[in-house]
Amino acid sequence: MRRILSFAALIAVAACRTAPPAPPAPAAAAPLPPLDEAALDRSADACQDFYRFACGGWIARTEIPADRSAWSRGFAELDERNTAQLRRILEAAAAGRADPADAFSGKVGDYFGSCMDERGIEARGLADLKAGWARIDAIADRxxxxxxxxxxxxxxxxxxxxxxxxxxxxxxxxxxxxxxxxxxxxxxxxxxxxxxxxxxxxxxxxxxxxxxxxxxxxxxxxxxxxxxxxxxxxxxxxxxxxxxxxxxxxxxxxxxxxxxxxxxxxxxxxxxxxxxxxxxxxxxxxxxxxxxxxxxxxxxxxxxxxxxxxxxxxxxxxxxxxxxFRAVPAALVQERFAFQSASFSGAKELQPRWKHCVGVTDEALGFALGQAYVRRHFGAEGKDRTTRLVAEIEKAMEADLGSLSWMDAPTRERAREKLARVVNKVGYPDAWRDYSTMRVDRGSFFANVLAAGRFETNRQLAKIGKPVDRGEWLMSPPAVNAYYNASMNEMVFPAGILQPPFFNREAPETVNYGAIGMVLGHELTHGFDDEGRQYDALGNLRDWWTPAVGAEFDRRAACLEKQYGAYEALPGVRLDGKLTLGENIADLGGLKLAFAAMQAARRAQPAGDRALLGFTPEQQFFVGYAQSWCSKYREQEARRRAVVDPHSPPRFRVNGPLSNLPEFARAFACAEGTPMARPAAERCEIW
Incomplete structure (x- = not known):
């Protein structure tokens, strides 16, 4: 499963057998600006370091929250807003105030309530753990x-x-x-x-x-x-x-x-x-x-x-x-946090209990919680517009396939067949997961963690030997993420990501093409990256490339591997060009497709352009893209990601692909050979 973003760790757990009263409804948040003037650093040269130009002001004024290892203007801030919305749903369910239309609200409320029962967890002490250990201690033979x-x-x-x-x-x-x-x-x-x-x-x-x-x-x-x-x-x-x-x-x-x-x-x-x-x-x-x-x-x-x-x-x-999971007494949780923080995350304090409990409840019962979420926070407009935009991106890919000089006719035909068979899932599934057999006990969060594990293991094993469920989703609807699944030849865009700054109803369409349009193009390109290209239109691992075209793809991919292998996440810590290759191909292809779709839409409606912060429509696209990736990392987290993350750091997810796009160089009048306009002989291009 190829995703737009990878997440580092579990979210945290906690306290109170009876959930606290729900907080008053928050005042409506001010709409996010289409582009953030304060995030810009206009003293930076866009042709030298576009990431700094687009995000330097945000980076200078932003502090990473104490409970986080990283922070971003796009994913993290949106996830924070979604988490607050989920909290209100969960607190109502835990207090018995759920909407009757919310499926499995009792189990959702009890799971969250047991997680929030910090006092009860401390009172139970090591009893649950010792019971598990007793079974292990009783092992007498192989x-x-x-x-x-x-x-x-x-x-x-x-x-x-x-x-x-x-x-x-x-x-x-x-x-x-x-x-x-x-x-x-x-x-x-x-x-x-x-x-x-x-x-x-x-x-x-x-x-x-x-x-x-x-x-x-x-x-x-x-x-x-x-x-x-x-x-x-x-x-x-x-x-x-x-x-x-x-x-x-x-x-x-x-x-x-x-x-x-x-x-x-x-x-x-x-x-x-x-x-x-x-x-x-x-x-x-x-x-x-x-x-x-x-x-x-x-x-x-x-x-x-x-x-x-x-x-x-x-x-x-x-x-x-x-x-x-924070299902044991606090002394153990704090010791684990201290080790993880010092070695891998750099976070200064544990996540607030309620945030951790929102996360683990979504992990355990995400499609019950997600059903409640989409009814409250995801309108038909977002689904309809995203569905139309996906079609535009796919049309851009169709045109791109027809223009590739390095692809021969037989391979092009099979690529078009694969593109035509891509399945798109937007917002939420057509059928919701059934949690009837999952047991939840308000009295023990430890027991509930194991019960959720049993439910999921049984659900997985029950699939074996059965027809493939092509309606299944691998992410819950509130996820601020997206993915391409090669075996299903499908793209999935949960409701959670289809909100500002990725999809902003107040923004010019040029900005939305740069933000959510790139996400859509990124996932589509995964179907044709160095991994995805090995699967055919039906999702089978099968070589459908003629030998010469396959070799040419590999040669072009090696250009990106070399480019990103020269980048440093920290001084002396280089990226792994092989590990990040698929994501880098998807970023470059996604931007190219989204930009082409935007230009096609502008040609169809030439009067639709809007002035914004002095930027041309093309510049709005690139600034909108870059500002959705403004990020900061603690040193430990940056080091860890350089080892385990197939995604490049945000700075290189912006500057890396843009430096290969002539469309960007033209938009900002960057002379060939400047850092953001690689010489034609060194430029990497695949899709």
């Missing part, structure tokens, strides 16, 4: 270990691997089980294996954190020491067999359909029959693995690592997961 692994997987824990039901990449009509590499506490294999940068310091901090957390959870020092050492050893062994994030971007590499027999050959010492039986799927046969060497290593460790080491690992993973 078959019992497999059974407990299955029970924890059934409750949503992804250790030592992840399980996902998804389409077979080579037969998109089938749903099969995907076994993913996983099992790590740190964000990436590099933190375990590399001595570059701050990795040794982070490993030492993690070692101390492990021991402190286990001690706070009640283990005596000797047992905490032994348990932490076992976790470090086991996770490091697993990390050695992980593929890099750049390697995981190759769809052919990660497609390894082995089925049950092949799984048992890969890891013969792992009792798969017992594991699947305990999951309630004894006959499950259709299986693919992303990383065969990792699965083999899991099998080896299952047989060779001491049983006590596995128990220590499972105790730790349950503790860490529940501290992330």
């Amino acid at each position: 078959p019992a270990l497999a059974a407990e692994l299955a029970r924890l997987h059934g409750a949503g824990m992804t250790a030592p691997f992840g399980l996902l039901a998804d389409q077979d990449a080579k037969d998109a009509t089938q749903v099969i089980l995907i076994v993913n590499q996983g099992g790590l506490s740190l964000p990436d294999r590099e933190y375990y294996l590399s001595d570059a940068g701050k990795n040794p310091e982070i490993r030492r901090a993690w070692a101390a954190h492990l021991r402190k957390m286990l001690g706070l959870a009640g283990l005596p020092p000797a047992q905490a020491e032994a348990g932490a050492a076992a976790v470090e050893q086991l996770e490091t062994a697993l990390a050695r067999t992980h593929w890099t994030r750049a390697e995981l971007r190759d769809p052919s590499r990660i497609y390894n359909r082995v089925d049950r027999a092949g799984l048992e050959r890969l890891a013969p010492d792992f009792p798969w029959a017992r594991f699947f039986a305990e999951l309630g799927q004894p006959g499950l046969d259709a299986v693919s693995v992303t990383t065969p060497a990792f699965v083999a290593e899991v099998g080896k460790q299952f047989a060779s690592a001491p049983l006590d080491a596995w128990k220590a690992y499972l105790r730790w993973r349950l503790l860490d997961d529940m501290a992330a």
Whole structure:
């Protein structure tokens, strides 16, 4: 699934068995300006650094909130507004004041209320955790270990691997089980294996954190020491067999359909029959693995690592997961936050409890909450205008395909076939998810987290062997995000992102084309980026390119890989041009398509232009795009993203693609060879 934005971490959890009274309805917020004059830095040369020109004023005056690792004028500020709207829905549901039309409002209110019950969580103390640990402690042999692994997987824990039901990449009509590499506490294999940068310091901090957390959870020092050492050893062994994030971007590499027999050959010492039986799927046969060497290593460790080491690992993973959800006492939550902040996020304080609880409730019951959200905050106008704009972007892509000199006729025909079959989903799904079987207990948030995990695991596993549900959404409607799904050949634009500054009813259309139009074009281009191009019109992983045209695509993509590989997120911290390649292709293609769609619309309605801050219509487009990406990051977060994020930092998401667009250079009269107008011989162009 390719998204316009990736999110770093879970949102936080909290307190009060009876939700507090709903706050009074806020006064209507002042509409956002179409373009923000105060965000500009007109002292900057647009041809030297357009990101600074468009965002320098915003960056200078903006402080990152204490509970955040980053902040942005677009995604973060919009997410903050959406979160406040969701809070009012949830507080009403928790207090029994929900609209009768809100589906599953009782479960939504109870889940949120249990999360907000901070006093109750403190009163329960370690009782829920100790009950989970008691089951782990009772493991007496390897078959019992497999059974407990299955029970924890059934409750949503992804250790030592992840399980996902998804389409077979080579037969998109089938749903099969995907076994993913996983099992790590740190964000990436590099933190375990590399001595570059701050990795040794982070490993030492993690070692101390492990021991402190286990001690706070009640283990005596000797047992905490032994348990932490076992976790470090086991996770490091697993990390050695992980593929890099750049390697995981190759769809052919990660497609390894082995089925049950092949799984048992890969890891013969792992009792798969017992594991699947305990999951309630004894006959499950259709299986693919992303990383065969990792699965083999899991099998080896299952047989060779001491049983006590596995128990220590499972105790730790349950503790860490529940501290992330803030379903355990505050001392554990604060210790986890202190480690994450110092090593990865840089945030100064925990998120307010209510914000965390909004986030985790959306994660658990997002389509029940989303149904209430769209009825209140997403009108038909937004859906209709976005649907029309998507059609305009697709028309621009059709025209672009007809003009590409490097594409031959057979490949062009298949590309047009794929474009014609793209499915567009806007705002919210046609059918809402049924949460009838999900159990929610107002008295224990810990139990509710596990119940939500069980519900989702059962929902995923139930898909296997069934017809593909082409109406399913992978993001809830309030999400400030969007995605392209190659196996479905579909684009999805949740209601949450279809609001200012991305879609602004008060803005000239030139600005909207630059903001939301680019998002639409970005997702469409993902269908034809270095990953998406490997899937055909029906969503099957199949090479539909003639060899010469495929080689030419790769040559053009290498230009972007080289360009972005030279950028530094921080001094001495370079971007990974391979990891970010797909997103960089999508940014460049999305801008080109959105600009072409805007110009076509202007030709159709030549009297529609509006003056704005002294900018021409073309300049409005580019400023509107750039200002939706104005952002600030704490140092720890910038370092982490450089390792794990397939998206380039916002500065390069603006300056990188624009420096390749002759349309931008003409709009701002940038001489060829200036930083924002790369020489023609060095310019990168694909779509």
